[in-house]
Amino acid sequence: MWPARQGGRPDRATSAGIVKRSGATAAMSVTRTGIEPSISDAEEIHAACWFSLEQVKEHPEVTQVMAQLEEPCSSSGRKERSEWRGSTYHAPGRLLAALWREAPHPVSTSMSTMAFYDQLAPFYHLIYADWNASIGRQAGALDTIIKEYWPDSIKTVLDVACGIGTQALGLAQLGYTVTGSDLSSAAIDVAQREAAARGFSLDLSVADMRVAYLHHQKQFDLVIACDNSVSHLLTDAELLQAFQQFYACTRPGGGCLISVRDYEQEDRTGIQVKPYGIRTEGQTRYVPFQVWEFRPDGRMYDLTMYLIEDRGGASCDTHVMRTQYYAVEIGRLMSLLMQAGFQEVQRLDDRLFQPVILGRRPEG
Numbered sequence: 001m002w003p004a005r006q007g008g009r010p011d012r013a014t015s016a017g018i019v020k021r022s023g024a025t026a027a028m029s030v031t032r033t034g035i036e037p038s039i040s041d042a043e044e045i046h047a048a049c050w051f052s053l054e055q056v057k058e059h060p061e062v063t064q065v066m067a068q069l070e071e072p073c074s075s076s077g078r079k080e081r082s083e084w085r086g087s088t089y090h091a092p093g094r095l096l097a098a099l100w101r102e103a104p105h106p107v108s109t110s111m112s113t114m115a116f117y118d119q120l121a122p123f124y125h126l127i128y129a130d131w132n133a134s135i136g137r138q139a140g141a142l143d144t145i146i147k148e149y150w151p152d153s154i155k156t157v158l159d160v161a162c163g164i165g166t167q168a169l170g171l172a173q174l175g176y177t178v179t180g181s182d183l184s185s186a187a188i189d190v191a192q193r194e195a196a197a198r199g200f201s202l203d204l205s206v207a208d209m210r211v212a213y214l215h216h217q218k219q220f221d222l223v224i225a226c227d228n229s230v231s232h233l234l235t236d237a238e239l240l241q242a243f244q245q246f247y248a249c250t251r252p253g254g255g256c257l258i259s260v261r262d263y264e265q266e267d268r269t270g271i272q273v274k275p276y277g278i279r280t281e282g283q284t285r286y287v288p289f290q291v292w293e294f295r296p297d298g299r300m301y302d303l304t305m306y307l308i309e310d311r312g313g314a315s316c317d318t319h320v321m322r323t324q325y326y327a328v329e330i331g332r333l334m335s336l337l338m339q340a341g342f343q344e345v346q347r348l349d350d351r352l353f354q355p356v357i358l359g360r361r362p363e364g
């Protein structure tokens with residue numbers, strides 16, 4: 001028996017997104033007796049997944065998979081090899097993506113989130129009316145908060161959900177030494193290209209924020225996760241695990257800064273449409289909008305992002321991406337940050353486009 005999967009199985013469209021991202025053609029078959037990957041563009045399929053020591057001990061099939069993950073694979077120009085880090089086995093996810101489709105395994109919600117952001121990466125900037133202006137505006141707002149709460153003491157920043165770099169690029173331009181990681185390798189590729197286009201390089205890699213310390217293995221002055229990234233973790237236990245890893249990544253006296261949607265201000269019922277307006281690039285018109293469908297208890301919702309790409313012909317392309325969010329209240333996030341060890345946890349309103357939560361790791 002495979003270990004029971006936590007969370008739901010993604011629908012076929014979502015799982016297909018994992019293996020067909022960016023036009024890569026991939027075919028894999030997974031059986032209980034072995035894995036036969038036939039991946040024409042293996043490097044396109046990359047994820048950070050892990051098995052815990054207990055799961056490996058209990059399930060010999062996992063050991064079998066691990067043996068097949070030994071070949072190093074590269075993402076964003078960085079060679080990665082599966083390895084033990086403490087009691088966690090950290091593996092490139094190209095084969096695990098196949099497992100996700102065919103057999104239950106211990107990776108919970110991260111696969112569908114990864115597929116969502118991998119598909120969205122080339123279009124992510126369209127969420128903003130002017131992405132470049134937003135990079136500058138957000139960096140300015142974050143810099144003011146940082147200087148106010150940690151005067152002159154923040155030089156190194158770890159962005160554990162950097163995506164295509166909306167905050168990481170702006171903070172780097174302001175002189176911070178920024179390290180970024182994200183679940184989506186396609187988003188990391190975009191961030192890498194955007195940094196190069198601006199004439200600097202960022203230390204970027206693919207990692208799940210729930211294993212941020214296991215991945216980075218060092219401490220920073222400040223750990224950030226902006227634009228509601230933490231709400232992709234669907235349970236309090238997952239959030240606490242991530243916050244504990246943020247804490248481990250924070251040097252004593254340093255801090256944590258997250259920005260989140262204020263779900264208490266949202267109608268958390270039924271089905272809602274959230275349009276972004278029209279975006280135009282060259283001759284192409286894009287119409288992005290989201291559909292939110294709340295579960296009956298109002299705690300979780302399924303989000304579908306539709307992006308209509310209209311080049312002026314008789315028909316147009318529609319990209320469809322699906323993910324889930326936990327409509328977690330800010331008070332609950334603050335209490336989980338405190339449980340993880342952060343002190344002086346506080347909420348700031350009207351400083352960024354979203355409420356900001358700050359915490360400090362005590363000295364010594």
Ligand SMILES: C[S@@+](CC[C@H](N)C(=O)[O-])C[C@H]1O[C@@H](n2cnc3c(N)ncnc32)[C@H](O)[C@@H]1O
Pocket residue numbers: 110113114117160161162163164165166167181182183184187207208209210225226227228229230232233
């Ligand atoms: C709304 S985007 C924000 C990205 C970036 N901060 C920005 O503003 O452009 C949310 C990001 O969280 C990342 N994410 C979601 N779950 C994650 C996880 N478990 N570990 C690391 N990153 C994750 C997604 O891949 C995505 O890039």
